[in-house]
Amino acid sequence: MDIREIKELIKFIEKSDIKEFQYENETESLFISKNGDVPQIIQGAPMQYAAAPAVAAAPAAAPAVAAAPAAAAAPAVSGTEVKSPIVGTFYEAASPGAAPFASEGETVKKGQTLCIIEAMKIMNEIEAEFDCVIKKRVGMNGKPVEYGETIFIVEPI
Known part of the structure; x- marks a missing residue:
């Protein structure tokens, strides 16, 4: 996974309701969290990334508030x-x-x-x-x- 893919993934997670994302394969490990809690790095995990909590909190809150009226109106x-x-x-x-x-x-x-x-x-x-x-x-x-x-x-x- 290259840095461009990781940046796209972070943008996607910031815009969604996903709180945490974890990906692992034989050579890489990736963890992204909007909770602000950064997990301890586990021995042998070659890569560890976490989204900045301050950046993730503001964009995530605005779409959720904007989407709520649309979702509430849908069941009419x-x-x-x-x-x-x-x-x-x-x-x-x-x-x-x-x-x-x-x-x-x-x-x-x-x-x-x-x-x-x-x-x-x-x-x-x-x-x-x-x-x-x-x-x-x-x-x-x-x-x-x-x-x-x-x-x-x-x-x-």
């Missing part, structure tokens, strides 16, 4: 929530000006693309897991979404 429509499987940027269409993959009131089939979530310059198509009707699109085009955040409310058919 009854149905099954479709949650984001990754952290990234929500896109309703393949390109600007193109028709959305799924609109409110539309019936979609299992496997049909609902949206795209861009994560680290990779476009991830999010597909319907079952036949359903789109009740509400909660995700906002071009806006960030967190892991587990509701992006659609659907009604299975």
Whole structure:
């Protein structure tokens, strides 16, 4: 794991609700914490990194507060929530000006693309897991979404 990958990982963790992250393989060991507690270095661990607590605390608090009203508003429509499987940027269409993959009131089939979530310059198509009707699109085009955040409310058919 090179320093660029570690920096990207730290940025990802700062923006998420993850409190601690640990990675180990045969040659490397990495531990990142937003709690401010730095664990003791274990003998034989070649690499040990920890995120600065002051930097991690401020950015993590702001998105959580901003996301709370959106999450609270989402359940106003009854149905099954479709949650984001990754952290990234929500896109309703393949390109600007193109028709959305799924609109409110539309019936979609299992496997049909609902949206795209861009994560680290990779476009991830999010597909319907079952036949359903789109009740509400909660995700906002071009806006960030967190892991587990509701992006659609659907009604299975």
